[in-house]
Amino acid sequence: MTTTREVRLCVPILARVEGEGALDLVVQDGRIETLRLRIFEPPRMFEKFLEGREYSELPDLVARICGICPVAYQMSAVQAIEGLFGIDPGPWVRAMRRVFYCGEWIQSHALHIHWLAAPDFLGYESAVGMAQAHAGVLQRGLALQGLGNAIIKLLGARSVHPVGARAGGFYAAPPAEEVAALRARLVAALPDAEALIAWAASLPLPASDQDFISVSLRHPLDYPMNEGRIVASHGLDIPVSEYETHFAERQVAYSTALFADLHGRPYLVGPLARMNLNADRLHPPVRAALARTGIVFPSRNMFHSVVARAAEIHQALLEAIGLLAGYRRPAETAAAAVPRSGTGFGATEAPRGLLWHRYEFDDEGCVRRARIVPPTSQNQGRMEEDLRGALEALGLDKEEEALRRRAEMVIRNYDPCISCATHFLRVRVARP
Amino acid sequence: MDTRLRVAVHKFSSCDGCQLAFLNSGADLLRLMPRVEFVHFAEAGFIAPDAPVDVAFVEGSISTPQDVERIERVRANSRYLVAIGACATAGGLQALRNDADAAAWMAAVYPRPAEIGALPVSSAIASHVPVDEEVWGCPVNEWQLLHVLQARIFGVRPAIENDKVCLECKRRQAVCVLVAQGAPCMGPVTHTGCGALCPRVRRACYACYGPAENPNAQALAARFAQLGLAPAAIARRFLSINNAAPVFHEAGIVWRERHDDHA
Numbered sequence: 001m002t003t004t005r006e007v008r009l010c011v012p013i014l015a016r017v018e019g020e021g022a023l024d025l026v027v028q029d030g031r032i033e034t035l036r037l038r039i040f041e042p043p044r045m046f047e048k049f050l051e052g053r054e055y056s057e058l059p060d061l062v063a064r065i066c067g068i069c070p071v072a073y074q075m076s077a078v079q080a081i082e083g084l085f086g087i088d089p090g091p092w093v094r095a096m097r098r099v100f101y102c103g104e105w106i107q108s109h110a111l112h113i114h115w116l117a118a119p120d121f122l123g124y125e126s127a128v129g130m131a132q133a134h135a136g137v138l139q140r141g142l143a144l145q146g147l148g149n150a151i152i153k154l155l156g157a158r159s160v161h162p163v164g165a166r167a168g169g170f171y172a173a174p175p176a177e178e179v180a181a182l183r184a185r186l187v188a189a190l191p192d193a194e195a196l197i198a199w200a201a202s203l204p205l206p207a208s209d210q211d212f213i214s215v216s217l218r219h220p221l222d223y224p225m226n227e228g229r230i231v232a233s234h235g236l237d238i239p240v241s242e243y244e245t246h247f248a249e250r251q252v253a254y255s256t257a258l259f260a261d262l263h264g265r266p267y268l269v270g271p272l273a274r275m276n277l278n279a280d281r282l283h284p285p286v287r288a289a290l291a292r293t294g295i296v297f298p299s300r301n302m303f304h305s306v307v308a309r310a311a312e313i314h315q316a317l318l319e320a321i322g323l324l325a326g327y328r329r330p331a332e333t334a335a336a337a338v339p340r341s342g343t344g345f346g347a348t349e350a351p352r353g354l355l356w357h358r359y360e361f362d363d364e365g366c367v368r369r370a371r372i373v374p375p376t377s378q379n380q381g382r383m384e385e386d387l388r389g390a391l392e393a394l395g396l397d398k399e400e401e402a403l404r405r406r407a408e409m410v411i412r413n414y415d416p417c418i419s420c421a422t423h424f425l426r427v428r429v430a431r432p
Numbered sequence: 433m434d435t436r437l438r439v440a441v442h443k444f445s446s447c448d449g450c451q452l453a454f455l456n457s458g459a460d461l462l463r464l465m466p467r468v469e470f471v472h473f474a475e476a477g478f479i480a481p482d483a484p485v486d487v488a489f490v491e492g493s494i495s496t497p498q499d500v501e502r503i504e505r506v507r508a509n510s511r512y513l514v515a516i517g518a519c520a521t522a523g524g525l526q527a528l529r530n531d532a533d534a535a536a537w538m539a540a541v542y543p544r545p546a547e548i549g550a551l552p553v554s555s556a557i558a559s560h561v562p563v564d565e566e567v568w569g570c571p572v573n574e575w576q577l578l579h580v581l582q583a584r585i586f587g588v589r590p591a592i593e594n595d596k597v598c599l600e601c602k603r604r605q606a607v608c609v610l611v612a613q614g615a616p617c618m619g620p621v622t623h624t625g626c627g628a629l630c631p632r633v634r635r636a637c638y639a640c641y642g643p644a645e646n647p648n649a650q651a652l653a654a655r656f657a658q659l660g661l662a663p664a665a666i667a668r669r670f671l672s673i674n675n676a677a678p679v680f681h682e683a684g685i686v687w688r689e690r691h692d693d694h695a
């Protein structure tokens with residue numbers, strides 16, 4: 001019997017997540033007394049020091065919130081600026097921004113699948129440990145990660161904090177021969193991306209059946225990335241500007257990241273949420289590759305997130321290949337911006353999920369207030385809910401080591417970015 | 433006997449983008465594994481924060497009382513300590529709070545600020561412990577970090593570039609955006625290492641690699657004024673990614689005060 005057993009599990013530094021966080025778990029008399037995903041990275045207070053900065057600086061400044069998804073921050077910011085200023089950047093910019101974003105999805109998802117998640121499913125402490133027994137898998141993953149970075153570099157000159165994007169478009173357009181050379185590499189990688197989906201689906205993923213709310217953007221034609229309305233699996237369908245009417249953030253004592261709720265309930269953002277709400281928008285080859293795995297989306301198994309990430313790599317490759325076909329350098333790479341005062345809203349799908357921005361600008365185009373809601377703070381409540389369910393399903397009478405491993409696997413499955421989550425900490429107090 | 437270089441990667445307040453250079457090194461990183469042992473590198477799955485190492489790479493700025501204690505332990509356990517990136521070398525973008533009322537900011541961001549526990553300033557690693565090498569850049573790149581690792585494998589000091597971005601533009605035959613476009617380019621005062629990326633996409637450098645050797649920041653600021661930049665805009669050019677680097681901070685404050693005098 002386990003009724004008198006007490007388990008105190010403290011994982012002071014979570015391995016293989018972006019940024020640093022910890023987990024506290026206390027099990028007493030066969031039930032969970034305490035379960036805390038503790039995020040203790042110090043706040044960087046971005047929202048405060050964005051005040052007074054000009055709109056033209058925002059893409060470079062907000063990128064610094066996250067080294068893994070800087071493109072997402074840049075794209076949500078330019079959308080907010082352009083929406084308010086009434087700028088239409090035109091079809092070339094729209095297409096190239098999607099390509100740019102595809103690069104980030106590919107590199108971030110390949111990084112997560114191979115460096116962070118795969119060791120859990122294959123029984124290693126790190127990807128370095130997998131290098132011998134799973135050399136082919138790791139090489140394929142690193143090559144995809146490198147391709148994602150190459151796409152970002154094509155338009156942004158470097159993959160971390162790229163310098164190419166601006167309000168209105170891009171500073172410069174890549175030469176056609178560079179585009180053609182990269183596009184050929186993307187085409188050549190398609191079999192790897194398809195194989196990655198099959199491989200992800202073949203991993204020993206634990207069974208799990210949970211009732212949760214998925215939230216993502218949805219676009220009339222495309223799989224969501226750079227634009228759309230915010231939708232939820234239980235029926236919400238709102239424009240980006242109405243986010244604050246339905247979603248609220250709260251502070252908890254043990255975390256420097258705020259928790260977000262939808263109508264008082266935790267919810268999921270990220271690849272699985274996107275797949276659950278937008279599988280009908282996938283390119284046919286991705287749908288076919290998924291059909292061969294037998295996994296059906298929408299899925300209530302959180303561990304299908306890794307399959308969703310692999311599918312999004314394939315989707316992003318196909319998308320970039322299509323958008324770069326027949327590439328021509330445009331006469332102008334950016335539309336002119338004329339500042340206007342008011343409030344602008346932006347939301348895009350970062351690799352980890354919905355990334356929502358709101359800026360109030362003065363008539364010179366300087367920020368008066370900023371609010372940024374990153375994906376990881378939105379997922380925090382859902383992660384704790386999942387952890388409870390997953391550990392109870394595993395059996396609280398299991399060895400501490402088994403509980404720790406499963407708990408870490410559950411957390412990593414969300415690909416939490418603690419750097420993002422804390423680097424935002426937003427303004428939730430009432431202001432005069 | 434294991435003769436591999438024992439390496440740790442530590443994170444303080446940062447965006448994670450500098451240590452990502454290791455994970456973005458791909459096959460090159462795996463090729464180094466016979467020579468390098470990662471002892472602590474949480475994101476890659478290695479956890480031993482207090483183990484002794486030959487080289488510690490430190491990303492991020494010091495911004496909490498716990499950070500102050502932790503960086504002292506890192507220093508004590510490391511034969512060679514390398515601060516990487518703008519946060520570790522200059523306090524980072526988040527050092528913008530150093531000139532502000534940090535308590536008021538915390539109260540604005542958190543409903544219960546007392547539970548957060550942050551220092552009023554964000555500071556560079558070298559403000560707290562002796563640092564053997566600084567690699568500037570926001571972000572640092574793969575070649576910089578692999579170069580430091582290679583040098584330490586051979587037990588020598590890494591050769592860090594010290595030129596200004598201007599020289600890199602000349603080497604790469606990039607058209608000068610300051611001269612040709614009248615763009616407020618920070619290249620003349622900025623440390624190279626990035627490859628002059630911004631001028632090569634026809635935009636002004638924004639100094640993410642920090643101050644170069646002997647920069648004449650005030651002269652460049654005066655040139656920006658001649659180009660028509662308002663004092664507040666000049667101040668923002670300097671008070672950005674590397675705002676707490678002394679030479680940038682000084683120039684930025686001078687021009688911010690000129691703005692305040694006119695306001």
